Amino acid sequence: DQQVKQNSPSLSVQEGRISILNCDYTNSMFDYFLWYKKYPAEGPTFLISISSIKDKNEDGRFTVFLNKSAKHLSLHIVPSQPGDSAVYFCAAGPPKAAGNKLTFGGGTRVLVKP
Amino acid sequence: KAGVTQTPRYLIKTRGQQVTLSCSPISGHRSVSWYQQTPGQGLQFLFEYFSETQRNKGNFPGRFSGRQFSNSRSEMNVSTLELGDSALYLCASSLGGNSYEQYFGPGTRLTVT
Numbered sequence: 001d002q003q004v005k006q007n008s009p010s011l012s013v014q015e016g017r018i019s020i021l022n023c024d025y026t027n028s029m030f031d032y033f034l035w036y037k038k039y040p041a042e043g044p045t046f047l048i049s050i051s052s053i054k055d056k057n058e059d060g061r062f063t064v065f066l067n068k069s070a071k072h073l074s075l076h077i078v079p080s081q082p083g084d085s086a087v088y089f090c091a092a093g094p095p096k097a098a099g100n101k102l103t104f105g106g107g108t109r110v111l112v113k114p
Numbered sequence: 115k116a117g118v119t120q121t122p123r124y125l126i127k128t129r130g131q132q133v134t135l136s137c138s139p140i141s142g143h144r145s146v147s148w149y150q151q152t153p154g155q156g157l158q159f160l161f162e163y164f165s166e167t168q169r170n171k172g173n174f175p176g177r178f179s180g181r182q183f184s185n186s187r188s189e190m191n192v193s194t195l196e197l198g199d200s201a202l203y204l205c206a207s208s209l210g211g212n213s214y215e216q217y218f219g220p221g222t223r224l225t226v227t
Contacts, residue, residue, distance in 0.1 A: 032214045043118070043204050043218030051199075051214070089157065093214060099169040100147050100208055100216060104157035 003027045004035070004092050006105035015114050019077040021104050023090035026071060030092035035064060035075045037086045044089060048075070049104045116141065118207050118219035126225045131198075132193040135222045139186050139207030146188040146218055147216060148180060150201040160203075164210050192224075200226045 005024045013019045023033075032051050036044035050057040050064045050073070057064050063076045079086055087109050091102040118204075119138045127133050139146050147170075148160040159172040163182035180190040192199055202223050206216035 033154075033212065034216075036218075041223075043220045044208075046215050046217055049214045072152050091157075096211075096214075099164060100162050100206075100210075101149070101159050101170040101172070101204075102149075102157075102216060104149075104161065106156050 002106075003030075004090060004103050004105040006088075006090060006108050008108050010109040010111070011107070012111045012113065013080050016079045019075075019080045019084065019110055019112070020073040021077075021088050021108050021110070022092070023073050023075075025073075025092050027092070027103075028071070029094060030103075031095040032068060033064070033073050033094045034093070034099060035062070035090045036086075036089045036091060038089060038107070039086050044069055047088075063104055077110075080110075081114050082114050085110055085112045118217055120203075120205050120219040120222050122222060123220065124223045124225075126227060127195050128227055129145060129195055131195050132191065133137070133195060133224060134189055134191045135203055135205075135224075137190075137205030137207075137219060139188070139205075140217055143209055143217075144186055145208045145216075146182055147206045147208075148188070148190050149204045149206065150174075151204060151221070152163065152200075159207035160190065174202055178218040195226045196227050200224060201205045 034049040035047040038044045145172045147162040162170040182188045202221045206218045208216045
């Protein structure tokens with residue numbers, strides 16, 4: 001049972017345009033959400049997070065939106081740069097009292113074309 | 115501040131053997147989590163240690179075990195290796211407490227032949 005899903009396995013976008021990555025979840029107990037970027041042969045790099053009590057969090061070119069009623073979150077990257085080409089994972093975590101146990105989506109491969 | 119380090123980076127073992135992987139968290143981080151990444155199953159949570167105690171466990175067989183030392187360094191052990199254990203094993207550290215973010219190391223690529 002996949003509790004976190006990224007339905008788009010890949011995304012191609014032109015440099016300078018917006019990249020929008022989507023993620024859906026089923027478990028309403030998830031309390032916070034994170035986005036990671038991963039290059040081949042490297043560990044995931046933390047990008048941005050959002051608590052379930054918020055609906056938006058912004059950090060530079062990265063903005064995460066959370067729609068709790070729809071159990072959906074998205075990551076916007078504006079403007080997209082060639083160095084953003086990587087696999088992006090969304091992850092969800094339980095309430096903090098339950099410790100750290102992230103459930104990951106399957107990832108979306110982003111290609112930013114110059 | 116140094117990031118999460120994992121040793122070794124690459125490992126080749128034979129079916130039936132056992133293996134121990136090591137993780138040094140970011141200084142000051144008390145929580146260490148382990149994940150397995152495979153092409154078929156994606157990133158899956160193995161277990162989490164906090165203050166030398168296992169706080170969470172994923173759905174993996176008992177052949178997978180771990181521990182954490184007083185300096186927060188962690189090891190994971192896989193006994194009686196199977197071909198399906200070939201994967202990238204990732205360690206992530208976090209402050210614990212109310213911090214959400216987990217920071218990953220580069221991983222250990224384990225190949226079982």
